[in-house]
Amino acid sequence: MPRLQRSYTDSDDSDASFSPDDDEVFDGDDSDNDAHSAATSVKDFNLAGIDDLDADDADDADAEIDVEDQIQLFGGNLHPPAYYIQSMEVFNQDDYESEDYKKGTTRLINSVEEQWFRCATCCLLLVPWANEVCARFCKVVKHPDSYQPISICLLYKFFEWRLNQKFTPDARRLRGIKKRSSLGTYWKVFRLAYERAVEEKIEPKLNRCMHKVLRALSKKFALSNERRPNRCMTVDQLEGQIETTLSTTKKSFKLGEMRIYAVLFLLLLAPAGARPTSILRLRFSHLLIVLERDPEGGPHNTLVKFTLAFTKSYLGEKAVNTYPLPETLSASSLFLNTHVFLLGILFRHRAFLAPTLTSPHDLKTLNIHPGETELLLPLRKELDDVYVFRRAVQSLMGYVISDNEAISYGMIAAWTRRCGELLGLAYETIPYNLRYNAANAWTTSIDISEDLRNLAMDHANSVPVRRHYLGREIDRDIGSIVRGTKPQHALVKQSCSVGHSMSKRRPVDLTTEQSASIATHPRIQSLTRELQKLPRGSEKYQSTVRVLRKDKLRLRKELKQQIRQAWTVKQAVEDIERQLQGRGFAPSPSDPVTTSPQRPAQKRLMAALTAPPATDLEGQYRRRDDAIVAVMVYCTVEEGCTVPRRNTASPKQGGPKPSPPHASLVDAAMVSVFVRNKKDRPRRCFLCVGKALSLPPEDPLVEEFIHEFYTSGDVSKHFRRKHLKNMSDNDSSDCPACDMTLDHKMHLQRHAFDTHGTVS
Incomplete structure (x- = not known):
């Protein structure tokens, strides 16, 4: 079929638009004639140039064109105009006019609004009309005419109130604002909250004045001006x-x-x-x-x-x-x-x-x-x-x-x-130490252009790299560059990296004495005395226990950070004095990385990853494949002590006799978890003993899995807390000791009682 083309014939020629027979058919009112004129104009556009078609083909073409006309009329959709009219009536444009923020930013904005409301309702900000401002800000008053302009005095007092807050209304300790940059971020979030509530931005003049307010408050509350180091990890x-x-x-x-x-x-x-x-x-x-x-x-x-x-x-x-x-x-x-x-x-x-x-x-x-x-x-x-x-x-x-x-x-x-x-x-x-390193490496590489670096880091331009990622400690030997001598870039880069003062001697955890010293803190002593006066099991007692535990953790963390920060200078002075006195370095403490022995799977993993490189391609493939297999095996290893060791010092007098000696401890433990009669109550967990079967005999975790509890009641508690709690009623399970499948939770409980004497 030849391509359809539009015919540019004379508009005065009646034969170019419709035939005399068509004129006899459309002899009605004007609306019908208008509709016919529109239809025939569409036909002219689509059918021009196909005059050589016979009558039957023309009728089929007319039927197809009618469908195409309807599709064009509804914009490619078969919905009638009423559908779109009704949709416009129920359309909610507020969802599209509001700002789109990430969930974390939205939580910050909501937090600022809540604190503004608390401040205004508690102290009214010392201004008579502050309640009206608070109401408008928190979307309580819906009439814009009742809104009073926000002032620099109001903002100063609100931020001062915020910096003075130490606890939340439910007596939880606030993290607090400790850096000037954090206060600046809080002001930015406040502007977003203000704009969302009032639907207009804070005036530029007020915004400029707030910089002075933030500087004054930072000085008053001794906020740190130190920025987080952006050192690279090489x-x-x-x-x-x-x-x-x-x-x-x-x-x-x-x-x-x-x-x-x-x-x-x-x-x-x-x-x-x-x-x-x-x-x-x-x-x-x-x-x-x-x-x-x-x-x-x-x-x-x-x-x-x-x-x-x-x-x-x-x-x-x-x-x-x-x-x-x-x-x-x-x-x-x-x-x-x-x-x-x-x-x-x-x-x-x-x-x-x-x-x-x-x-x-x-x-x-x-x-x-x-x-x-x-x-x-x-x-x-x-x-x-x-x-x-x-x-x-x-x-x-x-x-x-x-x-x-x-x-x-x-x-x-x-x-x-x-x-x-x-x-x-x-x-x-x-x-982010690794992101800093990539940005700095790409900036100095001749193989990475500036545009490619920005694309890889998902930046619109180079401003974020220059402002946040380039090291503020220059990692180039600028002195040698100026003098024209060979620069020592590797030495300077090492001194500017995150590992510049790496030392295995640096304290990792608190000692027993240092951890016990937390009990002398006034806050801890006050909470301890308060706890002694409260009845055990009460809601107030439980909440005080939680607060006491959190405060101890916080104080231990702060003490640990202080000790680690002071260690560098203290140890440097000690090393200098010992060397000048001819005594050399002090003996290094035990390696904190490997205080307990590695398990067999971990040893296998380390051996595979540290295997020396082979000299031929086949050996290199074998070395890689062995390491991959070691990784696969280690993925299934359950780490840590999974069995509590409380009250395991000695068995109860008159309790069940020890299992008869066997070739291995696991075999003896396996025999002990099966009962001869309904009154037997073993003191080992049959599920844990079954897990020990899958471990190598030299694995340190085997001893944890097969150990005896103090009483059979402790086995029941362990079985409920560590095993039953983690399955639903209809979950199927396997008994590794018996090598059988159990249909549901109650089936497991019945099997545990009948076969292994564990009451649950």
């Missing part, structure tokens, strides 16, 4: 952080997979320089694993690409960045090998779509089709919406990875900070 220090995280027994994780997460998070954050929360929101659908052909003729490379799709997207969807990570096999250790930890997670959850791709040893047997450059290793579709970094939740038999509950930033930040302390760093280690 690659060498990152390797030390990862080694400490994997090897330490001072820091315990609920599940071995959580320890692997703590390492994988840093390895993905370091090269991407991304925001930490965007890494934590990674889903399996954001990962792409491909076997890539080396254009330079080397062996095939396993390339990992990850896309950060959740980067400050609350204002709308944004273009996402994808970061590629080629694999490096020849490093001295595998601590910095992202592929080992990521592939360990993928193989552990059987994430690959190919059914037989279940072992890392299969990777080296794969090849790329001739003439192609890559082989995709797709992941299972059912994992698309599942988070990579997930929490550990408690189940009947211990801790397992949750179905899809993501790890929070607070959790990963606490892990990073604690492992940094064990490494011996003076400053608090934060994930």
Whole structure:
């Protein structure tokens, strides 16, 4: 069919628009003629140039054009105009006129409004019309004419009142404002709250005057003007952080997979320089694993690409960045090998779509089709919406990875900070240390342009990098540059990094005496005396216990921080004096990182990651695959003491006799959890003993699982608190001691009583 074209014929020619027969049909009122004229004009536009069609084809074409006319009339939708008229009547435009803030910002704004209301209702801000201002601000008075302009005096008194607050209305201690920058942030949030309530911004003149108010209040309340150090964590220090995280027994994780997460998070954050929360929101659908052909003729490379799709997207969807990570096999250790930890997670959850791709040893047997450059290793579709970094939740038999509950930033930040302390760093280690390092490295690299750096960091321009990310301690040997001599950049960069004063001798925790000294604090003594006067079990008693516990934790944390800050200078003076006196350095204390022995799975993991590099390609593949398998095995390890050791000093006199000797303690414990009659009450938990069967005999946790409780009643308490509490009524379970499946919770309780003598 030839292309339809519009005919530009003379408008006075009647044959160009309609036939005489059509004129006889439309001989009615004007409205019909107008409708016909509109229809025929549309037909002219669509049917011009097809005069050679026969009558039957023309009728079919007319029928099709009528449908097209209706579609064009309703704008591509079959809804009539009444639908849109009714929709306009019920449309709520307030949802689109209001400012769109992130949840955290909204909570801050709501908090400021609440504090403004508290201030105005408690003291009326010493101004007669303050209640009217408060009412208008809190959307109580709906008439704008009753609103009185806010003044600098009113704002000064409100911020002074806020700085004087130490407790909330429910007697909880406030964190307080300690820095001038925090006070400035509070003022910015106040302006947002004011604008949301009054629907207009604060006057520019008042805003300028508030800078003087904030300076005066900062001086009056002695607020610190010190900014948080933006020191970088170098690659060498990152390797030390990862080694400490994997090897330490001072820091315990609920599940071995959580320890692997703590390492994988840093390895993905370091090269991407991304925001930490965007890494934590990674889903399996954001990962792409491909076997890539080396254009330079080397062996095939396993390339990992990850896309950060959740980067400050609350204002709308944004273009996402994808970061590629080629694999490096020849490093001295595998601590910095992202592929080992990521592939360990993928193989552990059987994430690959190919059914037989279940072992890392299969990777080296794969090849790329001739003439192609890559082989995709797709992941299972059912994992698309599942988070990579997930929490550990408690189940009947211990801790397992949750179905899809993501790890929070607070959790990963606490892990990073604690492992940094064990490494011996003076400053608090934060994930942003790695983002600072990436920004500084990209700024000085000739391979990364300024635009590419801003794109990778998701910045609109270079202002955020210059203001927040570039180190305020210049990490270049500027003296040598000025003199024209060879600069010592590595030395200066090391002194400006987060690990400049790293020392394993630095205190990590309080000693017993230091922790006991908290009891002499006046606040603790006052709460202790108050607690002694209250009846046990009362609501007031319970709340006072909680306040006392929190205050002790806060004071211990403050004392620990003071000791760590004073240690650097104190230890430096001691080292100087000992050397000048000829005594040398004092003996180093025991390594706080490994105070207790490592378990077999942890030893295997460390041995695999520190294995020396091989000289041939096959040996390098074997070294990588062994490390991946070690990661897979360690993910299933449950860490920490899961069995309470209270009241286990000695068995009760006249209690059940010890089990007869067997070849191993586990076998003896297994025999002891089975009863001969209904009156037998073993003093071991049959579920914990069953878990001990899956552990190597040399595992230190075996002793914890098979230990005897003081009484059989303690076994019942443990069974209810540690096992039954973590399952629903209809959940099925397995008895590892009997190797049988139990249909529901009551079935488990019946089996525990009949077979193992545990009352629940």
